[in-house]
Amino acid sequence: MLPVTVPEGSSCNLNDCDTQQMSLGLGQQHRLTRSLVSVGSIVCRICHTNTSKEPLISPCRCKGSLAYVHLACLERWLNQSCRSYCELCRYHFNVIETPRYRWPESLRIWITHPRNRRNIQSDLLIFTLLSVVTVGLVTVCLLGMQYFVIEGNKIGISKLWTRGAIWFFLTIVVLGYITTVYLLGKMQKCEEYTNM
Numbered sequence: 001m002l003p004v005t006v007p008e009g010s011s012c013n014l015n016d017c018d019t020q021q022m023s024l025g026l027g028q029q030h031r032l033t034r035s036l037v038s039v040g041s042i043v044c045r046i047c048h049t050n051t052s053k054e055p056l057i058s059p060c061r062c063k064g065s066l067a068y069v070h071l072a073c074l075e076r077w078l079n080q081s082c083r084s085y086c087e088l089c090r091y092h093f094n095v096i097e098t099p100r101y102r103w104p105e106s107l108r109i110w111i112t113h114p115r116n117r118r119n120i121q122s123d124l125l126i127f128t129l130l131s132v133v134t135v136g137l138v139t140v141c142l143l144g145m146q147y148f149v150i151e152g153n154k155i156g157i158s159k160l161w162t163r164g165a166i167w168f169f170l171t172i173v174v175l176g177y178i179t180t181v182y183l184l185g186k187m188q189k190c191e192e193y194t195n196m
Contacts, residue, residue, distance in 0.1 A: 046073035060091035134177040
């Protein structure tokens, strides 16, 4: 079967395609007549229906029966799959990401989801323990820096090396804390998108 071609990004009702094909030359009409025999079998590749309420479009480079899709089905699939391209031909759609809810509503929905409650509790526990340990280490290092310098001098380590080592240690602790908190937030955000 020869595919009924539609320009990329254009919407086309199958009846409109028929009238467009009628205006073609005689040689092309013969080829298209054979392909129009099965036009009734062309359905949306996502919902597998051909409703007259919404026209089928061919938004990517796919050919044949896989070329057609309802716009609403395509938008729903793109939202659920978190993709912006066709999984078959890798055509990148010109998508505009718009938030479904304002951030207070989104936060409320996300918090009230049963699976997120468990994750939020465990993440809050990790965040609290990590914060206490980090603040404790930073406090001990900053308050005890003079003590460490004095003790370092007793064993022959210069004041500059002792302070440098303490600041290096504090930098690693703070960067580790920031990275862990960032990753916790990122994991929660990914779970938020999969639950909506």
